[in-house]
Amino acid sequence: MKRFPLLRLVAQNLRRNRRHLMLASLGIVVGIASLAFFLGLGAGVRRVVLGEVFPADRLEITPPKTGFLAGLLHAGPALDDAVVRRIRDRPEVRAAYPKMKLAFPVRGWGGKPILGRDVAFELSGFIDGVDAALLEGEIPSPLAFRDFAEKPGPACASDADCRAPESCALPARRCERPVPALVSRTILEMYDGSIAPAHGWPRVGEWIASRFRGTTFSIELGRSFFGDTARQGAPRQVRLQLVGVSDKAIPIGVTVPLPYVQRWNREMAGAAAASHYSSIVVRVRSKGDITGLVAFLGSLGFDQVESEAERVGLFITMVTLVLGLVSAAIVGVAALNVAHTYLMVIAERRREIGLLRALGASRGDIRALLLGEAAVVGSLGGTLGVVLAIGAGAACDALSRVALPDFPFKPESYFHFSASACAAEVAFAVICCLLGALFPANRAARLDPAAALGSA
């Protein structure tokens, strides 16, 4: 049969049998809608989680964790500048950003502009420094996340000698800009969810926190609220300035540019503390490079590679797979429904099939005609299902915007409907319809034309 006449005949038959076929395609529509919905949800969540929360093109390596005895016998490899250089030299590595934790006690206080009064907080173990390049482009001007103490400011006797927001830093007695500080979304959520309600303090939220960018607070290096002091150096106060909220900040605590932490560690904890990084964030050129890099890092002795992204990604994949299988099962049942409908339709059209055979239709023509109808039903049902899924996704997103409170990494959309996925879902609907119609179509093609005409 020629292609165009076939399509014409298919269209004419579909118009005639539209009620039957609409019922048959209902299951396809529902199945594909749920399949597209769950796959879109999985892809959307994966994009948020692996793109923002645990970026899949990034991994963070830490020094190997050793037991007490093993630690005595063998210190293990340290993360120092030599390691950073070796990692940066790898062809699959786009960039490597060292991180360093403060290695001595710290305490802080402040927050009056936000909370209405100053509160004190323990920061020992909760301050780290990161390479400013990791935050490139993230902090809007006029604030900046960089090392302002690189060049010493003018001499001063008190804060009055310095231009705001600079203060007179001791013991050097030099005017210094406040140290740029970042907090994470996680700590804001913790504060809003647990700390603020417990103390009757106002909630902050990410939006409010962003309004208070530029707020300063003080920390005291070398002293904690538990009475601990640094091994060396004299305790001193430093002003910090909140410059933003970032997922690259330490989850609980405050993150400052790496050079500050290096200088403070050298001053309060010794040279070794200033040269050993707590971790290195490595960004690869493509996700596929991670496996090779992990093997390389293993050869360096850094086998404690944190790959939260892989675990979370696997979890999301499993959940999506289960929901996808349930949806695919719905489509499979729908395909059986299509088969049943076609068996009915063919019983009704028995004489017509005999007539078409008498007019010159071969078995292949009859098969092609019925499968063509099934393909159109599948593509229309599949397309409608995908459209419904996209609509349902948009409705969920709208509901989330108005009904759900802000939370860390709350996305604009929970869904991602890629063109290729939508096309694959429609193709799946077509394949299921074709499979459903295959047996009835073969049966119709095998009909004895004389018997089908009822003239025997």
Add this chain to the structure above:
Amino acid sequence: MAEAVVQLHGVRRSYGDKPVLSDVTLEVGAGEFLGIVGKSGSGKSTLLNVVGGLDRAYHGTVRVCGQDLGALSDTRLSRFRNRRVGFVFQSFGLLDHLSALDNVMLPAHFGSGEGDIERRARDALFRVGLLDRANDLPPRLSGGQKQRVAIARALFSAPDVLLADEPTGNLDRSTGQDVVDLFSSLNRERRVTLIVVTHEERVSVAAGRVLRLEDGRLLQG
């Protein structure tokens, strides 16, 4: 007799144990109008199906337009039906969801689609006097008009043989006579080879030769 278009030799066909055609031998010449009469259940329709390549479960030899139908594959037999044979049925065999014109063009979907299909279909409708009803759906046509649309469809592919199975069976006397007259004029003016099975006398009167089928055996009318 002119050169034989249809040749049957020793054709036997049975349904289960019941013989329907028994050793049928027949030749039909080009341009002949053959009437086959017989009682209901005598095997007339089966004979027509065998000649038209719709029924292959026979023994013996059937040659139509020089082709041994028993030797053709399903695809080639379908092509043969499409190009060489036109069928007219008692119940018209029109698809109710297609216009008269689309019904006439149906064979074009399966091969005989060369040239301007619609023009050829309109020509066929003109020949049976129904060009003005080309866009009507069959339910809006009378029985006689439906049968004329069916004849137009049978003529669409310019077949060598036109096979009609009780073509006036569902028509009243006057309309049936119109159809018989149409067959006669097609046979006379266009030299269409016609084999009409019927139990109606007026059809057999119009035919150039009449054979009788009794208990599966072909007898001179």
